Amino acid sequence: MGRVEGKRALVTGAARGQGRHHAVRLAEEGADVVLLDICADIPGVGYPMATPEDLDETVRLVEKFDRQAVAAVVDVRDRAALGQAISAAAETLGGLDVVVANAGICPIGPDFPVTAFAVAVDVDLVGVVNTIHAALPFVSAGGSIIATGSVAAMLPDAVNNPGNGPGGAGYGLAKQFIADYVVVLARQLAAQRIRVNAVHPTNCNTDMLHSPPMYKAFRKDLAEPTRADAEEAFPHMQAMPIPYVEPDDIAHAVIYLASDESRYVTGLQLPVDGGALLKI
Numbered sequence: 156m157g158r159v160e161g162k163r164a165l166v167t168g169a170a171r172g173q174g175r176h177h178a179v180r181l182a183e184e185g186a187d188v189v190l191l192d193i194c195a196d197i198p199g200v201g202y203p204m205a206t207p208e209d210l211d212e213t214v215r216l217v218e219k220f221d222r223q224a225v226a227a228v229v230d231v232r233d234r235a236a237l238g239q240a241i242s243a244a245a246e247t248l249g250g251l252d253v254v255v256a257n258a259g260i261c262p263i264g265p266d267f268p269v270t271a272f273a274v275a276v277d278v279d280l281v282g283v284v285n286t287i288h289a290a291l292p293f294v295s296a297g298g299s300i301i302a303t304g305s306v307a308a309m310l311p312d313a314v315n316n317p318g319n320g321p322g323g324a325g326y327g328l329a330k331q332f333i334a335d336y337v338v339v340l341a342r343q344l345a346a347q348r349i350r351v352n353a354v355h356p357t358n359c360n361t362d363m364l365h366s367p368p369m370y371k372a373f374r375k376d377l378a379e380p381t382r383a384d385a386e387e388a389f390p391h392m393q394a395m396p397i398p399y400v401e402p403d404d405i406a407h408a409v410i411y412l413a414s415d416e417s418r419y420v421t422g423l424q425l426p427v428d429g430g431a432l433l434k435i
Contacts, residue, residue: 158414160185163248165241167191167231167286168258170205172361173303175213176402177255177409178224182216184410186253187223189244190214191237191286193258194228199274199322200262202366223248231258231282238289245293252295253413256286257303259329262322264368275325280332287340296348301412302337303405304355305330306428310435318375322368330355334424341422350421354408357428358392358399394430 164181168174170192178188194207210226217224225247227240245251259279262271283302294300307313308330316323333353341351358364365382373388374380389398408427411417426432 156184158184158410158416159253162186162252162413163189163245163250164253164255164413165189165191165244165251165286165290166255166257167282168205169213169226170194170209171213172205172363173356173359173402173405174255174257175209175216176406177257178213179216179220180403180406180410181253181255181413182220182222182224184414185222186413187248188217188225189241189248189251190217190224190226191229191231191240191258193230197260197274197278199267199271200260201264201267201368202362204260231285232277234285234289237285241286241289241293245290250295251290251293252298254287254290254294254298254300255303255409255413256283256301258282258286259303259363261326261363262368263319263326263372264322265318265320267320267322267368269321271320271322272325275322276329279326279329283329283333284336294349297415297418298349299413299417300337300340300344300349300351301409302333302351302353304333304353304424306355306357306426306431308334309355309426309432319372323372337424338422345421350412350417352412352417352421352423352425354405354412355424355426355428356400356405357426357431358389359405360399360401364399392431393428394433397429400427400429
């Protein structure tokens, strides 16, 4: 306990899924947390987003550890609104030590229109860049910036598999960019002792994975695959015989990168993938 005691952390996509688990683990380990989420559906994604009630629940879970929770409903694609929310939160907390640019979507599948490419890039790439750039003025020396990438971006055909459709291509492109982006930014911020790293999950047990488009992406042989159908295929992604990792498995990596245990770790690509990359 206390691995990030006294730190001030920001998490996007905090209302549910990986973002909620990151926020709660940060609070459990002693951080105050800024919680940002759109809390509204995004047209063309193919599954519902988190709700204001989800964000309220994350606030409750953070405060359960007697840590301060500063929540705001904001779209990471909206740089101006995001900047205002981050500035206000940083003023409330007195600055930021940790930034977890986690918000993301995956409108995967061949049946999506080409606009799904733009939506995926706007959220998964532009949203990450917006978050980090808006937060940078408030991050102190010794701070840690963590971006959520994806093992999928490191696999062959990440952007040119027609079965993944335009949304899948946009998702893969965005995550590929994140892998390069953290290295270049880490180099720029090293002299300020601000670290920049990326965590790359494999299949993760969240609402994003458990959605009709994702089930169809894994079971293209079925017209309307169920969760049970998809879970027969999920293990093929990893070398270990598992269908997916849990959000807490990713949160453990985030805590490490947020803490002073990794004070000299920067520019790192950290897969949490059950051996998915071993299959390349």
